[in-house]
Amino acid sequence: MKRATKRSAPLKDNASYLTRRSVLAGAAALPLLGTRSKMAQAATSLNAVWWGGPWIEAIKATTAKQNDVSVKWQLHSGGAAAVLPKIKSAWPVYQYDVVGSLTTVYPALVKEGWCEPLTFDEIPNMRDIPERLFVRGSDNQIINAPMTLTGKFWGYRKDTSPIQLENLDQLLSPRLRGQICWWSPTYGGNLHLLSLALHRGGNEHNLEPGWQFLKEIAKAGNIGRVANTESDFINSVTTGETSVSIANLSNWQAVARNHACEFLSRDAKPGLKTFIYSEGCVILKNSPNKAAAKRYLNFLLSHENDEDYCKGVGQAPANLKSKAGDIAKPVFFYTEEEEKFTYSANFEILSAGLDAMTKRFETEIAPLF
């Protein structure tokens, strides 16, 4: 007896049917599909270094408003200068596209020649940034995208400070024993030493009056802590360990959240003037994503995004069309106020002398503690 055989319907269109060949072809195509999408993502993915705390929260919130680029963040481990040895150790191998930086660190970046020149044609929103905030490389091309204006100024905690600071000579008062939070010379371009120098008739070229004044303060026993990081300052003043210091707006605001502070940002005396500087970012020359990075910077520098970012970090926006929040009032100066209350330090000189100043602090000041 012949076995009955099943007859299948004739195939009309191979593409309509799932065959072993089509399954195998699809399986082979899947990795390629994954690779294509990864390649698409890699083309718009940037590696960036930024500060932690409110800075990273604010930049992430601002970045989330666009989908042209995705950013992988790495935090600065310490000050903005701490990333420089990392870049140097790998240069010219690619590590980062965008690096958050500030006025005190730009000179070192310029000296190394790592920064991609930025033009108004590529980043149109740069036209709304004041010229004085730009840093130029050795070829006179702009290398930074300024985003904020902030300032460093003297202040004190109203409830714990034994004095109401009105004049820097009061720093020698016996009532301030152990109450001053000083800073390491490596922090913030050593502007704190410059303030002492300015008070006694010196400047960036002649810091000697500042050194003498600092020795007197150290001998008086009035320095309670030498802060290395912003956390040191915030913890020290917040806990009441110290009560008088010179610090930037963000640091003071962190303390002022819990304790009433007096900000001396609008004092015309030479030593009490506010040091204005700017935070922003640079694109590194070895970035393979320069075009995307420049589009991203243009996005960040728009007046709405700059305004939102600065509200998050508590600083004044660099974009002239942006509005400064109330929180940035201490460092927001109209043109006529700038000359009276602010001082623009020469960071190139301060940066070049950082090594010598650090050694001098270690050998002449620290032993006095």
Place this chain on the structure above:
Amino acid sequence: MTRILREKSQRLLLLLPPLVVFSVLLILPLGNVVDQSFRVFEGGSIGAAADAHLTLLNYSELIRPTYLFYFIQTFRIGFVGSVLAVTLAFPIAYLIARMRSQFWRGIASGALIALISVSTLVRVYALLLAFGPVGYGNQLSAILGLGQNSAAYTEMVVLAGLVYFHTPISALVLIGTIQGLNSELIEAAQSLGASRWKSHLSITIPLCLPGISAAFLISFTVCVSAFVIPLILGKGKVLFVSNLIYNRFSEVANYPSGSAISVVLLSITLFFVVIVPWLFTRLTAASSG
């Protein structure tokens, strides 16, 4: 002979992977550090230039009295901290080693390990708050007659931090030594009329000298290279050599100077690593002789 050669070559083969790892991760970078220490540094740049000239300036700077002060301060506080840590660790280790119940011995050892495994930053900041104005810093400084922000009080807090960190480690090292000690020797001494104190001083301590030496050496070398403890608890006023090295490399980018300080610190530490066991060996020989 062939068998001996084969065994030797097998041992060498087994050593080869760790030798390669240590060469790549330790010897070569150290060689780079030594090379950097003899290079000229130009202020404002990052590290020495590739074609920087050779110099002894980075080492000659360290001969100044103020830098000797930092080395003396580091080794002084490190030495005192290690001695205190081992002194506190010994009775803890003895108690744990002599526990009859294996269960409680395990719990106690586990507690020591748990202490060590807590994050370093968490422990250091806990001490900072405890010894600060929000803790009992005001009361303690008043009792001691020291200003809370004075260098003396700050040094005391740094010392407390070092002892706090190294006591559990020293105790763990000593437990093994004490467990190897024959307790019948103490019983024999006491049965012959020796008091508890005398029997421990004349039998337990001398026989535990190798363990004490090991515990002290481990604590001492880690103390002198401490970084986080002096950085946070030192308030920027009590600086260890490691803090100077950090400033050079991370803040100022003066790699040559940082390298020179590193080489000097390494050399002095290695000297102690050789001298301390030799001293304890002489002590052990003297006490048994």
